[in-house]
Amino acid sequence: MTATLTPQQLIHQLPKAELHVHIEGTFEPELMFAIAKRNQIDIPYQTIEDVKNAYNFHNLQSFLDIYYAGANVLVKQQDFYDLAWAYFEKCQADNVVHTEIFFDPQTHTERGVDFATCFQGLYQASLDAKAKMGITSHWILCFLRHLSEDSAFATLEQALPFKDNIIGVGLDSSEVGNPPAKFERVFAKARAFGFLTVAHAGEEGDPAYVWQALDLLKVNRIDHGVRSAEDDKLMQRLIAEQMPLTVCPLSNLKLKVVQDMGEHNIKTMLHQGVCVTVNSDDPAYFGGYMNDNFVAIEQALALSNDDIKQLAINSFNASFIDDDEKQHWISKIASL
Ligand SMILES: Nc1ncnc2[nH]cnc12
Numbered sequence: 001m002t003a004t005l006t007p008q009q010l011i012h013q014l015p016k017a018e019l020h021v022h023i024e025g026t027f028e029p030e031l032m033f034a035i036a037k038r039n040q041i042d043i044p045y046q047t048i049e050d051v052k053n054a055y056n057f058h059n060l061q062s063f064l065d066i067y068y069a070g071a072n073v074l075v076k077q078q079d080f081y082d083l084a085w086a087y088f089e090k091c092q093a094d095n096v097v098h099t100e101i102f103f104d105p106q107t108h109t110e111r112g113v114d115f116a117t118c119f120q121g122l123y124q125a126s127l128d129a130k131a132k133m134g135i136t137s138h139w140i141l142c143f144l145r146h147l148s149e150d151s152a153f154a155t156l157e158q159a160l161p162f163k164d165n166i167i168g169v170g171l172d173s174s175e176v177g178n179p180p181a182k183f184e185r186v187f188a189k190a191r192a193f194g195f196l197t198v199a200h201a202g203e204e205g206d207p208a209y210v211w212q213a214l215d216l217l218k219v220n221r222i223d224h225g226v227r228s229a230e231d232d233k234l235m236q237r238l239i240a241e242q243m244p245l246t247v248c249p250l251s252n253l254k255l256k257v258v259q260d261m262g263e264h265n266i267k268t269m270l271h272q273g274v275c276v277t278v279n280s281d282d283p284a285y286f287g288g289y290m291n292d293n294f295v296a297i298e299q300a301l302a303l304s305n306d307d308i309k310q311l312a313i314n315s316f317n318a319s320f321i322d323d324d325e326k327q328h329w330i331s332k333i334a335s336l
Pocket residue numbers: 022025060172173174175200203251281282
């Protein structure tokens with residue numbers, strides 16, 4: 001049946017899991033303006049056009065500065081609910097049936113917003129998304145790696161009352177200069193509490209960051225990981241262990257990790273047998289959600305329909321859902 005579908009039809013119809021999306025990165029300018037207004041908080045933009053013009057990044061840090069500033073208007077539980085609900089609506093439109101979402105509590109607690117205010121708003125939206133749209137989700141708490149180990153330990157402590165509804169911990173923010181080793185002890189404690197672990201590594205950082213994430217943080221997945229391709233031994237290990245990489249093509253282009261989508265290594269890694277997946281990272285900032293990312297690589301790299309299906313299968317295999325649920329979605333993909 002695949003031959004009768006164009007790649008774009010297939011991309012749309014495939015059930016997909018998203019494994020690398022920052023909820024703060026789904027904050028669309030329209031919603032940012034609405035929440036800023038109701039909370040009477042000034043933002044440094046007059047119009048939506050101004051906001052969009054500011055989204056011209058030359059590297060990760062130039063993006064992070066703007067991303068953290070945008071999150072400043074999120075204050076009340078309802079704000080966090082509205083943010084997450086808007087993202088679930090995008091999932092529904094793109095046939096993302098399962099999503100594992102990062103949230104950055106320190107971005108909010110550092111401004112005096114309680115962990116509970118943030119998480120309860122987000123979590124309620126995920127309960128409603130399951131009830132009203134059938135979309136399943138997990139939450140992953142990310143530590144900001146530019147902050148201290150102490151701050152990460154304090155954040156882990158604040159998460160404990162919500163432990164049953166947070167599947168794992170991750171590591172994001174400014175990579176170079178903040179290696180995984182800085183958080184080895186925090187991750188050990190998180191694992192002892194039963195959290196799964198993931199970490200951004202090999203986005204801007206060299207392969208040593210990926211080795212550390214594997215060996216010191218004992219991660220279940222690597223977020224980005226595209227620079228792993230510079231190290232043959234590392235590639236062999238990723239393939240042998242079927243260690244997933246949550247790759248974010250439009251993010252890599254916008255943050256100049258690649259200069260042109262035609263240079264992206266996701267197709268090569270897929271064909272080498274790496275468990276690569278497609279994700280949107282910060283879709284409100286990088287110009288597209290899940291299907292936009294699929295279409296961008298399909299066009300730039302001439303993916304076959306079998307490549308596209310394999311990426312969707314990988315997304316479920318790499319997810320934290322039960323094996324039965326994985327099989328359910330994978331057989332649906334096979335039937336397309
Ligand atoms: N792509 C990215 N890398 C590191 N930290 C992030 N926080 C949000 N998006 C990120």
